Amino acid sequence: MTTIGDKSGLRVVGTRPVRPDGVDKVTGRAMFGADLHLPGMLEARIKRSPHAHARILGIDTAKALALPGVMSVATAADFPEIPHEVAMAGDGMINYRHLSHNIMARGKVLYHGHAVAAVAATTAAIAEEALELIDVRYEVLEHVLDVEAAMAPDAPLLHEDLFTAGVDPAPSRPSNVAKKVEFNKGDIAAGFAVAEVVVEGRYTTRPTHQGYIEPQACVASWGADGQGLIWSATQGHFMVRAYTAKMMGIDIASIRSIPAEFGGAFGGKTLVYLEPVAMTLSRKAGRPVRLVMSREEVFRASGPTSGSVVEVKLGAKRDGAITAARLVIKLEAGAFGGSSPINPACMCGLAPYDLPNVAITGYDVVSNRPQVAAYRAPGAPIAAFGVESTLDELARRLAMDPIALREKNAARIGTRTVYGVTFHNIGFLEVLAAAKAHPHYSAPLGPNQGRGVGCGFWFNVGGNTSAAVNLSEDGTATVASANPDVGGSRASLAMMAAEVLGVPYEKVRAVVADTASIAPSMLSGGSRVTVSAGTCVVQAAGKVVEELKKRAALMWDIPVEAVEWKDGAAVPAGANAGGFDPLPLAAIAADAHRTGGPIGAEVSTNVQGVAPGLAAHICDVEVDRETGRVTILRYTAVQDVGRAIHPSYVEGQMQGGAVQGIGWALNEEYVFDAEGRMENAGFLDYRMPVASDLPMIDTVMVEVPNPRMPFGAKGVAEVPIVPPTATIANAVRSAVGVRISDLPISPPKLLAALG
Amino acid sequence: MTTIGDKSGLRVVGTRPVRPDGVDKVTGRAMFGADLHLPGMLEARIKRSPHAHARILGIDTAKALALPGVMSVATAADFPEIPHEVAMAGDGMINYRHLSHNIMARGKVLYHGHAVAAVAATTAAIAEEALELIDVRYEVLEHVLDVEAAMAPDAPLLHEDLFTAGVDPAPSRPSNVAKKVEFNKGDIAAGFAVAEVVVEGRYTTRPTHQGYIEPQACVASWGADGQGLIWSATQGHFMVRAYTAKMMGIDIASIRSIPAEFGGAFGGKTLVYLEPVAMTLSRKAGRPVRLVMSREEVFRASGPTSGSVVEVKLGAKRDGAITAARLVIKLEAGAFGGSSPINPACMCGLAPYDLPNVAITGYDVVSNRPQVAAYRAPGAPIAAFGVESTLDELARRLAMDPIALREKNAARIGTRTVYGVTFHNIGFLEVLAAAKAHPHYSAPLGPNQGRGVGCGFWFNVGGNTSAAVNLSEDGTATVASANPDVGGSRASLAMMAAEVLGVPYEKVRAVVADTASIAPSMLSGGSRVTVSAGTCVVQAAGKVVEELKKRAALMWDIPVEAVEWKDGAAVPAGANAGGFDPLPLAAIAADAHRTGGPIGAEVSTNVQGVAPGLAAHICDVEVDRETGRVTILRYTAVQDVGRAIHPSYVEGQMQGGAVQGIGWALNEEYVFDAEGRMENAGFLDYRMPVASDLPMIDTVMVEVPNPRMPFGAKGVAEVPIVPPTATIANAVRSAVGVRISDLPISPPKLLAALG
Secondary structure, three states: OOOOOOOOOOOOOOOOOOOOOHHHHHHOOOOOOOOOEOOOOEEEEEEEOOOOOEEEEEEEOHHHHHOOOEEEEEOHHHOOOOOOOEEEEOOEEEEHHHHHHHHOOOOEEOOOOOEEEEEEEOOHHHHHHHHHHOEEEEEEOOOOOOHHHHHOOOOOOOOOOOOOEOOOOOOOOOOOEEEEEEEEEOOHHHHHHOOOEEEEEEEEEOOOOOOOOOOOEEEEEEOOOOOEEEEEOOOOHHHHHHHHHHHHOOOHHHEEEEEOOOOOOOOOOOOOOOHHHHHHHHHHHOOOEEEEOOHHHHHHHOOOOOOEEEEEEEEEOOOOOEEEEEEEEEEEEEOOOOOOOHHHHHHHOOOOEOOOOEEEEEEEEEOOOOOOOOOOOOOHHHHHHHHHHHHHHHHHHHOOOHHHHHHHHEOOOOOEOOOOOEOOOOOHHHHHHHHHHOHHHHOOOOOOEEEEEEEEEEOOOOEEEEEEEEEOOOOOEEEEEOOOOOOOHHHHHHHHHHHHHOOOHHHEEEEEOOOOOOOOOOOOOOOOHHHHHHHHHHHHHHHHHHHHHHHHHHHHOOOHHHEEEEOOEEEEOOOOOOOOOOEEHHHHHHOHHHHOOOOEEEEEEEEOOOOOEEEEEEEEEEEOOOOOOEEEEEEEEEEEOOOOOOHHHHHHHHHHHHHHHHHHHHOOOOOEOOOOOEOOOOOOOOOOOOHHHOOOEEEEEEOOOOOOOHHHOOOOOOHHHOOHHHHHHHHHHHHHOOOOOEOOOOHHHHHHHHO | OOOOOOOOOOOOOOOOOOOOOHHHHHHOOOOOOOOOEOOOOEEEEEEEOOOOOEEEEEEEOHHHHHOOOEEEEEOHHHOOOOOOOEEEEOOEEEEHHHHHHHHOOOOEEOOOOOEEEEEEEOOHHHHHHHHHHOEEEEEEOOOOOOHHHHHOOOOOOOOOOOOOEOOOOOOOOOOOEEEEEEEEEOOHHHHHHOOOEEEEEEEEEOOOOOOOOOOOEEEEEEOOOOOEEEEEOOOOHHHHHHHHHHHHOOOHHHEEEEEOOOOOOOOOOOOOOOHHHHHHHHHHHOOOEEEEOOHHHHHHHOOOOOOEEEEEEEEEOOOOOEEEEEEEEEEEEEOOOOOOOHHHHHHHOOOOEOOOOEEEEEEEEEOOOOOOOOOOOOOHHHHHHHHHHHHHHHHHHHOOOHHHHHHHHEOOOOOEOOOOOEOOOOOHHHHHHHHHHOHHHHOOOOOOEEEEEEEEEEOOOOEEEEEEEEEOOOOOEEEEEOOOOOOOHHHHHHHHHHHHHOOOHHHEEEEEOOOOOOOOOOOOOOOOHHHHHHHHHHHHHHHHHHHHHHHHHHHHOOOHHHEEEEOOEEEEOOOOOOOOOOEEHHHHHHOHHHHOOOOEEEEEEEEOOOOOEEEEEEEEEEEOOOOOOEEEEEEEEEEEOOOOOOHHHHHHHHHHHHHHHHHHHHOOOOOEOOOOOEOOOOOOOOOOOOHHHOOOEEEEEEOOOOOOOHHHOOOOOOHHHOOHHHHHHHHHHHHHOOOOOEOOOOHHHHHHHHO
């Protein structure tokens, strides 16, 4: 079904039809998480901790419950106590006990903004008034925010029962280090011994938020028969269903979870914060409940990515061949251990390179911050910031072109990664060649201007996935996806179905089916949807074509082997076939009731064989030496996209990832006061880049098709955020000769360094 | 998978779990057709004809459009002109041109209440005000209401282009007779020639309405991208999707149709009245539109069943053997030809009996009444009223027990019907035996009391159907049905899935999936859902079991042939299996991501092999000779149900059908004034039976399983409405010696007959 290396046969894949959700979004018709209204619906609000770390001595909800209009109040006492249970979910592991304690604090509050109680009332104003009437008594404890401070032996302990995992022998004393991971390949000491040049660096980053436009929002409705309905803004409605059931101690199938249209996520909607709380309030009140976060709550209580310390040491020969690489990564997990992306950070940092000797150590460390959540290529930009900055220094030391240095060491087919995977398909060399050949790379620069390059890797994900393709009576088709549409999957899935069926894109409509209507699918994350749901859709459409051929054979009364499918029609072929005219899909569909019934197919599978995403970015900056302000003059993102199913969406992903990385590099950071309270919990003070800050991001899609995925597709959404931080730091270094190794490269910091 | 004649192995099928929708319905949580609220939603109203028959000379909507708050107005000019096209849909044929002209009159209005224009406005009050501002100029025409009057040569013609179909040679002049049908078997003249007794009768019935509690209601939302969403109360959301698309001239897949919970239908929601109008208003206004009928509109403009004339002539030997049967049925179609249930009326009337010589003629006749819609076993109660009344007279003439007469002539396995079907499975003799043996049949009667018996037949329907069974991560299961739940199918489908999977009923939750999430299915009608969707569910659950066995084999590393499924668990069996403990479904589901991905199956098929439904009813009445009022003293419904999946629902169907038949027999009728306006368009004046009118209806479920359907099930919902009209007329005859052959047997009519 796939067409590798030859686009000439493709009619739909690779074109740029109008996105199916676009019109609804710009006209306001799209229904987001907060847009559902159910009869009798209550409004809920959450009371949050005013302390970064405190013991809860008691919660008195009596006054709140007595307030007219208040219909229910919930605290941790309304949720079952859950043992530590780490389960596979989404694109990582989830600890259900942590999740439970995060959605409603139990015993202790672990960060400023931690939920302690919730109220559902007939109006939002009453719910807010009721929050004030809930009396929570605290014993305030010392808090700790930053990763290395939390690792100190005398740091305040968040969890008395937390003993570092992954060390041998097991520690006898609790600490804030939840987990240590190690990845080794070759002989690191021998590698450094033969090195002719060694460069080292220490790099630090601050937590950044995904910054999605739509705050978390849901509507939950509990029925007296023990069945619940959830409408919510999420990357995974099956995840919402499973997590909510687990948090409430009920059967998964008792919940029907319907995905709302949602306004951005970038990994931030891969957990539940509100749904189990809203459902519990609904169960207690006997009425539907809407629960929506404010922007301030999003910042204070939903997961940003980790703050980090990254130490890099590279040894190389004078020709640029890297002989050894040592990487130490320390990541903040926020309040609960295991929440940081320490594994992908360790996996991705050096993965673009074919290195003989590698040693990587990673630490997952709790501190009094909101629980970390996934953020686009989780961990990879943090590791790449250190690695790609150090590579830039190595190139300088070797007086080597930075792209040539990377080409010298580039991973290729057959390269075995430090985490044990051998690449069967990888387009890094092609990406580097395209970057080097791009006019941007050789364009002249002016004073105070500099150019940086940086690369990035994301392994991409496949996994459990479901989708269905069904024909209507007139031959138009529906695609039912089990994955919320993060970045255009309704378009790309409909396009793939249209390609296989041989019909125009406009004859196929894709929707996201609810949890009761299709088999479960892992959430939309890991850059997995186009390839994984695409695999299901292409297989399902293929089954539909086989069925259409059978029906045509019945209608013609010839053997099915004598029927071929061509240009959206059955055609007779071979000696056993008569001289029939082509029978178009619509004609077969119209007769389906006479030839065996409705035509459709659902496919569920665990998708294997995805290929990694590789990117190289080029950035020109100009530094204002008076203010320390960095202006992005020109930005080019080059990426191996496998096969661009819908090129406009792919370009959008590349541009969007670059822009998020630029924000992370230059401006975004959480600022805390001495009591551990975030001081900039709003878009006015948390500075994300806006259109006027940026030039148009140029994109180069390099197509190195992956033959195991439909039409050669690869995940494209995450890797674009990986290169920008180092790319910009390298460009600043090039412009003003100063290496900034602590993000963000904000004007005061750069001014001080220039200083 | 099915267990025929042996219920001992069944754990779930045949039990009576709480109905899954029941709690929602009694607590008010269920969302019906009018309960969806979309942001920016408008309210719509329809302007209707004040004349029974008139030419539309012009419609001026300018003033209405100018009214502040009015957002759009629609007339027939907003719908495409559709050629005559008769297509298979639901459980019958639909003429799309008629449907289009019924939802919005074009050129002529054909009945009082016929839609002529519609308005969407910001409030219902504004919409109603706007209706008054629409100026429609009419040329009033002569009208005709009743079937025989409409058949008269000089009757006012509804359609100048209507020429009777089914007559040879084709007529040269138009008439109101849309269709003539004939069914013949044997030699009718010879049959009467050998008859020793001949009885004849002429029977007439009035239109009756389905009387569902919830009026037609929908919300439609059109997107600027040409995709529409419909939420509506319907028996078939795929039907709504297809009909609305056809009425608007758009692709079927461009509409997503979501079935609301709905409050009764009984065949009355097998057509669209509102959805294309609401969608057109939404398209013109650019906002969602809600359109809900009032009860008055339901009576005036949605389909009742036909008024009728039925002529019956039976010839028999003295021993009761019927030698010839002649049946003439004339049915009102309402405004559009082909709408009456003339075919099923002709098919069902004599089908309970094995008769050598039969001649049946049927007429479908238009008149100035609302278009007839399906009503529970469409046409069968009308035919049965004539046939079963005449049989009662024949039994009297022969001095024979009326049940014995029916046993003498009963259809049995091998009987070939007049419409060409040979019964492979039929439980009529068993039903008659159970009726005769019932204590009710031999209980004593008092003065002015009488007992009647009557029988009924419905062929039952299979057809195009889809359903899916999917497992959650914890092993609980969802059943996705493509059929709106009319009478408990969510319960029966979940039960069948639970039976096949070997898990408790509570672990399976069934929902009705929307049109974009599953393959198309014929609407819920014809008593087809339990058997047809049940077939899909049992097959899908069987595929899930096969997959579970495969996964268990993988987990155990033994051949799949060495795995059996028993009591909801995989168990090793045979020489190649090890000594493993049973592996329950939940354990396999929890590991599914490691063994190949999510587990689920969708099945779409054209279900064949349903068996007919047969019923015998016994009724005792007491007649008040002073008022003519008939009191139902005791009522027993005996029916072949094949296998009662959920006996409470089956009993409910039997009771409900009997009650509707009782209403039809005693009270319900449309009363028109001289101008052709219905005078009793409301529940106060249209007299349906209420609980206080009736005794508890006793039910006897006779289980003659149909081996071709899951667990032996048969359609049970329609046949219970077939016997009551004659059963009651026969009881009245028995009580007071008067044969009433014109329904309803209302007090004034009976009083007049009593003289």
